[in-house]
Amino acid sequence: MSAMVPVDPQAMGKVAVLMGGHSAERAVSLMSGQGVLAALLAQGVDAQAFDPAQRDLGDLKREGFDRAFINLHGRFGEDGTVQGALELMGIPYTGSGVLASSVAMDKIMTKRIWLAEGLSTPAWRQVDSVEQTIAALAELGAPMIVKPAREGSSLGLTKVTDAAQCAQAYALAARHDPEVLCEQFVAGDEVTCPVLGTGAQALALPVIHIVAPDGNYDYEHKYFTDDTHYIVPCDLPAGEEAVIQALVLKAFRTLGCRGWARADVMIDARTRQPYLLEINTSPGMTSHSLVPMSARATGMSYEQLCLQLLASASLDNPLPAHAGD
Template structure:
């Protein structure tokens, strides 16, 4: 058995709306790590307490949690306090990436392209929104993933219902310009200057509807990896995604979602700091196209685990 990593926890499950996906991700990661000889153990943060986590004697953990209380900086902060090295981004980058509006503001400050948007809450007036952003437009929760609570709005009359749905998941919603074109995603591995993009993946969903069902359940969605793009355009998209990743301060691994419009201009949608690791997931697909197996990917990510906040010197 590989002992270089010591006793490893795989944090999965959790309490977010993405719990079921996280259960699948964590089970896959844990099995792969064990296959590679790692002493890996599942730990469900939705069923087990922080006291149990502190007592588990993990020397490092692989975060396979998605959504709130797993991908938003909260569990990362707890792990910093416990001084347990962990995979992925730190508390600040995780929180920023989970907040789609904060992410967009930061990208815009650095001149990166992202669709026009408006911030909404349940009481926001909707008059003029369709004129400002154009139709169709997207309404989605500002702090949610897996397309939960997302609506593609085709007419202004649909806006109240779309906003109500988004606000079932979040106090804050995002209305976003819809970019017609090709849906791409780019997995990223590494940190800082060492961050590198894996091959670009194109997602072709039935009727262009890449919802929760078509992400995790249906076999109808097509994935083209590497995406059929001119080499120069693929490199441009990859470089943009790595830049977006670095600006947010992401570490270890992640995945950037992009729309490519009819003029082949890429538009950044969001950054995922703890992407899915299920049988339908995209980071393993990109890694495989680069000659890396699922187990090798899991071990490579685990090898980057560390605490990101520098501990104060003892007095």
């Protein structure tokens, strides 16, 4: 990874650390936000917590915030909605812009784009009934993953092995999102790879091999237990890490992501073919989170990572200097 860019904390201005929000991932978002807030304050940044579930977003403009560090996860934070509001207010923010955030939040749209660009992702079916879920199982084979198309942190996800489980799996996913995705299960190694930067300057960080109890990397094992093992530098066969990093970089650029993101990948145990699952444009920053873990393997501390990300805050369409005069 290239050398970090020197950042003057005072030059960041008044910073809002957006956390909490209205999504099902509110609790995780608050943990991420508190970590980032403490890291920025420790480095002399004029940072303040800002919870859009408790305050009007318009306060960001009225109170003169210069930048926003987005720690919101899921709907109303990672899906382009908050990004659009910040664009209209002219407040630079961390992470991807409106379009990339919106597309990446929708796993079905993401898959369509990746496939169009020749990137590997597990076979899938979009379903809107229990009957279609059962039909998808017959087509894709067991086991199969059933999950909401626009939700994160494995919320609403079920691994089904027979048709009798499809009704409950569909109901759980549909409770989170009317768009339900059935996905072919890939048996093998689960890995994740963060990206920092934008465009040609974007760089893939070290790949992390995730070893969860019984291969079940669910919400609890992601955030609230110490049972999951994270291997970084990873223990993959020679050459595989570079292949995955190249795949993830292409996936990142194909969607037009910027600033940072983290892509999740499954490696088929038999063929060693990597398959892209999804990309997170507002990754977690908790004590269990993966981007800080990967950055640490390059010598970048949590505090340095937060400051670098803050410095990358930008807008899709900066307003002309005379706008509003």
